[in-house]
Amino acid sequence: MYTGYNLEDRVFLAVDCIIFGFDDEDLKVLLIKRDFEPEKGKWSLMGGFLKSNETLDDAADRILHRLTGVHDIYQEQLYSFSDLDRDPVARTISTSYYAIINIEKHNEELIQQYNAQWFSLADIPDLIFDHNEMVQKAIRRLRRRTSINPIGFELLPEKFTMRQLQKLYEAILDKELDKRNFINKINSMDILIKLNEKDMTSSTKGSFLYQFDQEKYDKKKGDNFYLKL
Amino acid sequence: MYTGYNLEDRVFLAVDCIIFGFDDEDLKVLLIKRDFEPEKGKWSLMGGFLKSNETLDDAADRILHRLTGVHDIYQEQLYSFSDLDRDPVARTISTSYYAIINIEKHNEELIQQYNAQWFSLADIPDLIFDHNEMVQKAIRRLRRRTSINPIGFELLPEKFTMRQLQKLYEAILDKELDKRNFINKINSMDILIKLNEKDMTSSTKGSFLYQFDQEKYDKKKGDNFYLKL
DNA sequence: ACAAAAGTGTTAACGCTACACCCATGG
DNA sequence: CCATGGGTGTAGCGTTAACACTTTTGT
Numbered sequence: 001m002y003t004g005y006n007l008e009d010r011v012f013l014a015v016d017c018i019i020f021g022f023d024d025e026d027l028k029v030l031l032i033k034r035d036f037e038p039e040k041g042k043w044s045l046m047g048g049f050l051k052s053n054e055t056l057d058d059a060a061d062r063i064l065h066r067l068t069g070v071h072d073i074y075q076e077q078l079y080s081f082s083d084l085d086r087d088p089v090a091r092t093i094s095t096s097y098y099a100i101i102n103i104e105k106h107n108e109e110l111i112q113q114y115n116a117q118w119f120s121l122a123d124i125p126d127l128i129f130d131h132n133e134m135v136q137k138a139i140r141r142l143r144r145r146t147s148i149n150p151i152g153f154e155l156l157p158e159k160f161t162m163r164q165l166q167k168l169y170e171a172i173l174d175k176e177l178d179k180r181n182f183i184n185k186i187n188s189m190d191i192l193i194k195l196n197e198k199d200m201t202s203s204t205k206g207s208f209l210y211q212f213d214q215e216k217y218d219k220k221k222g223d224n225f226y227l228k229l
Numbered sequence: 230m231y232t233g234y235n236l237e238d239r240v241f242l243a244v245d246c247i248i249f250g251f252d253d254e255d256l257k258v259l260l261i262k263r264d265f266e267p268e269k270g271k272w273s274l275m276g277g278f279l280k281s282n283e284t285l286d287d288a289a290d291r292i293l294h295r296l297t298g299v300h301d302i303y304q305e306q307l308y309s310f311s312d313l314d315r316d317p318v319a320r321t322i323s324t325s326y327y328a329i330i331n332i333e334k335h336n337e338e339l340i341q342q343y344n345a346q347w348f349s350l351a352d353i354p355d356l357i358f359d360h361n362e363m364v365q366k367a368i369r370r371l372r373r374r375t376s377i378n379p380i381g382f383e384l385l386p387e388k389f390t391m392r393q394l395q396k397l398y399e400a401i402l403d404k405e406l407d408k409r410n411f412i413n414k415i416n417s418m419d420i421l422i423k424l425n426e427k428d429m430t431s432s433t434k435g436s437f438l439y440q441f442d443q444e445k446y447d448k449k450k451g452d453n454f455y456l457k458l
Numbered sequence: 459a460c461a462a463a464a465g466t467g468t469t470a471a472c473g474c475t476a477c478a479c480c481c482a483t484g485g
Numbered sequence: 486c487c488a489t490g491g492g493t494g495t496a497g498c499g500t501t502a503a504c505a506c507t508t509t510t511g512t
Contacts, residue, residue: 005319008278010239013322049237052320056311080309080324082285090234091281093242095309147455148373163491180493181475203490204483226376226455228474392464409466410502432463433510457501 014087014094015059016047016131018078018138019067021103022155024164026120027171028103029135030067031127033115038089039128045135046114047094060097067114069107074154075099078138086130094130098138100154121174146172147227150191150217159209161199162186169229177229185229191217243316243323244288245276245360247307247367248296250332251384253393255349256400257332258364259296260356262344267318268357274364275343276323289326296343298336303383304328307367315359323359327367329383350403375401376456379420379446388438390428391415398458406458414458420446 019030031043048063050056056077064073078096086092103118110116119125124135145151152168166182186192193213198206248259260272277292279285285306293302307325315321332347339345348354353364374380381397395411415421422442427435 005241005278005321008241009281011242011279011281012234012237013240013242049234050240050311050322052238052240053313055313056309056322077308079306080285082279084282084284092234093279093285144377161491178476179491180477183492184494185474200483204485205481205489205491206483207491226457228455390464407503408464409504412465414501433512434462434464434508435510436464 012087012090012092013050013056014047014092015050015056015063016045016094016096016134017060017063017067017075018045018096018098018135019064020098020100020138020142020155021106021118022168022171023103023118024167025171027168028118028120029124030101030106030111030116030118031124032067033117034128035115038087042128043125044128045096045131046116050095056095056097060099064099064101067106067110067116068101069110070101070105073099073101076141078134078141081130081134083130094134096134096138098141100142100151102155102157104157142172147229148225149221150189150212150227153212153217159195159197159199159211161202161207161209163202163207165210173229175229182229185227189220189225189227191220241316241319241321242279242285243276243321244279244285244292245274245323245325245363246289246292246296246304247274247325247327247364248293248302249327249329249367249371249384250335250347251397251400252332252347253396254400255351256397257347257349258353259330259335259340259345259347260353261296262346263357264344267316271357272354273357274325274360275345279324285324285326289328293328293330296335296339296345297330298339299330299334302328302330305370307363307370310359310363312359323363325363325367327371329371329380331384331386333386371401376458377454378450379418379441379456382441382446388424388426388428388440390431390436390438392431392436394439402458404458411458414456418449418454418456420449 021028021030032046034040034042034044046063046067048059050059060075061071064075065071075097078098080093080095082093121139152165155168156164162183166177170177191213193211195209195211197209199209200206250257250259261275263269263271263273275292275296277288279288289304290300293304294300304326307327309322309324311322350368381394384397385393391412395406399406420442421439424438424440426438428438429435
């Protein structure tokens with residue numbers, strides 16, 4: 001018996017963002033120390049409430065911008081969490097997003113303003129509510145995405161060395177990879193451009209820099225190939 | 230500046246279910262013909278609103294039960310849709326779930342009560358709101374899940390022939406498979422029990438029936454192997 | 459005897475893995 | 486001249502894909 005929407009419940013809908021970054025060594029997550037209730041003083045994901053005039057994607061973008069100062073960060077919706085008591089203050093559903101960001105490109109001031117801090121995956125503290133679960137789910141998703149879609153674009157500077165790319169994959173997959181096999185596999189994807197330019201900071205010999213070939217990359221994205229690393 | 234939850238917006242949160250079934254030939258989706266506004270007379274997914282005292286999973290289960298008479302159907306959360314004008318009546322977010330069900334096990338009366346009908350993937354009509362998009366996303370997800378996890382359990386009768394299983398995979402992947410290679414790959418997963426029993430309806434010779442080995446199946450589920458078909 | 463589906467193995471191509479040595483340069 | 490990271494190729498193995506004929510039995 002349909003009676004119109006009036007009799008239905010409305011709920012708070014939050015958006016929480018798992019923000020991944022990479023610092024040439026570790027895969028990291030950006031967390032904020034809450035200086036507001038509830039759970040003041042504990043670490044948490046950056047989040048906010050969905051406003052009725054924005055989409056979830058918009059909300060995620062707004063929240064990411066608030067903390068990083070950057071717009072159009074790569075983001076993807078992860079999962080909607082709805083345990084009855086997940087938020088002790090009020091019945092709140094949370095749709096989580098994960099984002100990947102070049103760790104150098106955020107705004108330092110904003111980070112400080114929010115008491116934010118990058119944590120290596122191994123050092124993630126107890127978070128409020130179900131945020132640890134969100135992070136774990138995001139890591140699993142990121143790992144799986146790695147074998148279906150090229151990533152890296154979003155986590156690395158524009159020009160990077162093979163070594164950096166390899167370290168990134170190693171950090172994501174939490175697994176050491178063979179240098180030569182890695183290069184072969186990456187090259188077989190045919191999405192990189194080798195530049196006539198070397199990075200001299202990492203060794204005396206210097207290592208060639210690469211760029212993603214945006215066009216080829218975009219084309220591959222639709223293909224859903226499977227890359228075994 | 231945190232000001233409490235009072236100033237935040239609340240929204241309607243709907244749950245819509247893509248229900249997959251298999252009839253030995255085609256993969257199908259169960260749709261209902263709406264006899265209520267808005268969009269009365271059009272086809273749509275079965276859905277409902279989240280109540281404030283239930284989780285999204287609960288809501289999906291409730292909705293699935295309402296239409297099929299069955300509880301504990303296999304279900305998985307798919308995605309939350311939030312376009313501003315996706316529902317013309319009121320601002321509503323919808324979290325979609327897809328479910329897979331043995332097509333013989335639903336309750337015929339309920340199906341009739343709701344004017345429900347099974348549609349082959351190729352024949353899906355125009356649906357209300359963004360429901361077509363939901364269905365397409367569900368199909369993609371189901372396809373991908375096929376290569377990561379064994380499925381079939383939920384879509385087939387308890388005892389089934391290799392041919393049925395192969396047809397199921399072919400229907401999901403929309404792709405013809407080689408009989409011998411298929412059997413080898415399925416056997417290599419080691420999750421089937423060959424019964425000493427034949428199904429005589431499909432041929433004069435008769436074909437052996439199989440069952441899933443629930444225990445082994447559950448064990449594999451966590452493993453996240455990759456099955457290439 | 460024939461029609462209709464079931465059942466069964468082999469081979470060739472390909473892709474993946476494992477593996478070790480020389481190179482260039484700055485200090 | 487040496488220490489450090491960069492760069493490069495191959496052979497063996499395992500996996501996958503392609504492929505066709507025989508079996509059974511009801512009519």
